[in-house]
Amino acid sequence: MTTAESPLLVDRADAVATLTLNRPAQFNALSEELLEELQRNLDALAADDELRCVVLAAAGRAFCAGHDLKQMRAQPEQEYYEQLFARCGRVMQSLVGFPVPVIAKVQGMATAAGCQLVASCDLAVAADSAKFAVSGINVGLFCSTPAVALTRSMPIKKAFEMLVTGRFIGSTEAVENGLINQAVPDGQLDAAVAALVQTICSKSPVAVRTGKAMYQRQRGMALDQAYEYAGGVMACNMMAADAAEGIDAFIEKRPPMWVGR
Template sequence: MSISGQSLLLADRVDGVVTLTLNRPDQYNALSEELLGELQRNLDAIAGDNELRCVVLAAAGRAFCAGHDLKQMRSRPDQAYYEELFARCGRVMQSLVALPVPVIAKVQGTATAAGCQLVASCDLAVAADTAKFAVSGINVGLFCSTPAVALSRNVPIKKAFEMLVTGRFISSSEAVDNGLINKAVAPEQLDVTVAALVQTICSKSPVAVRTGKAMYRRQHGMSLGDAYDYAGKIMAQNMMADDAGEGIDAFMQKRPPVWKGC
């Protein structure tokens, strides 16, 4: 099912799984105003879909995403314009986080600056072992302040700051070690690895997955005591769901569960 007819972003849906593919391969999928707009419209369109199970963020061509479109940015040297542009980009990143289901970055190539921010904003990330990552704005005199927000929520603080102040590219294996991505695989294994991850997620209770993502994201910013108080209430609510009763009964009866869903 096609959600968007615009060629900048290809959007398809199969059995509750939506794949959004950045489609500016000749521009290394740089985030132009237009592409940011397409991403926001599509994320808004699927956010309230109760049948949604998982989202995959992919890209066409050699690069995953080269960050903001620098040529477009330089054509409008105005601070108010830049503030609005970065605010729009921030809304896209927050919309990825706020989606009620897991979002998987499928990284086939280099992800730099706001492209690295995209990867860090997804719940999970699988990359080709040939992909590289950087927040390289410092190399052109621009500290990657907005990418730093997402990066520092994935990567240990000293590692993140090193990337930000050196602009150094890191390999997929280093990105795994630093917590930026979950797994690096051979390029020819990327599709099947992501498909297997999607299948595993979709095999679980939709109620539990949605409850879990919302809880996990929210508790992260709480104190330890507040997090336990909040998590206990959420877990008790989850226990009252039909799927929890079905799952526990199925486990005790040694049979596969039949999920009722949302």
């Protein structure tokens, strides 16, 4: 149960969960408390077999300004920083390894670890006015942990340029560089995300869950290993009732009726 004062708001509507970063006065900076709430809720939702999609949103004018720098400076110890970045890394890995698609819904700025959040989600839709940067370099801190996510979402040279210059890019450039999927007029952000959610939820839940797990795992494999692994996964997927129903529906020219197994 969340309240208006919680650093993270959780809303469940049918098979879709929306997690809303709720520190608008701090531009949704990732405090220890917010990271803890993100991890706790991601862990709980990952065990929900009825879930079809997650939307990661934010309250206020910004998506996320990165780590809470005031909180970080209040504890200037290397051990503390190592634990903090490890905690943040677990959240990012939980997004990547989450069993169903996670969509970032981005307005305003997404900087440093906020940009890392966007890059760690499976899909991202942003308002035209959104801005993205990994700007730690501007305060003497290379965004090393965000670099892990960026280099897995963007062309290497484009990611390094952002990391080493701290330059902000707009939504159009973010689409061109693969950081986000689409940019839409600010007033159409809600509708665009809802349409994407609806499309995903219209597909077989078995195929979507199978596909996300397979997609993420094969990324780290050599080409021959990836094909061997993917072939086995696809053969197993073919044995699912949903696959039989989907193929029969296609042949019979009718809408499929998914059974979820």
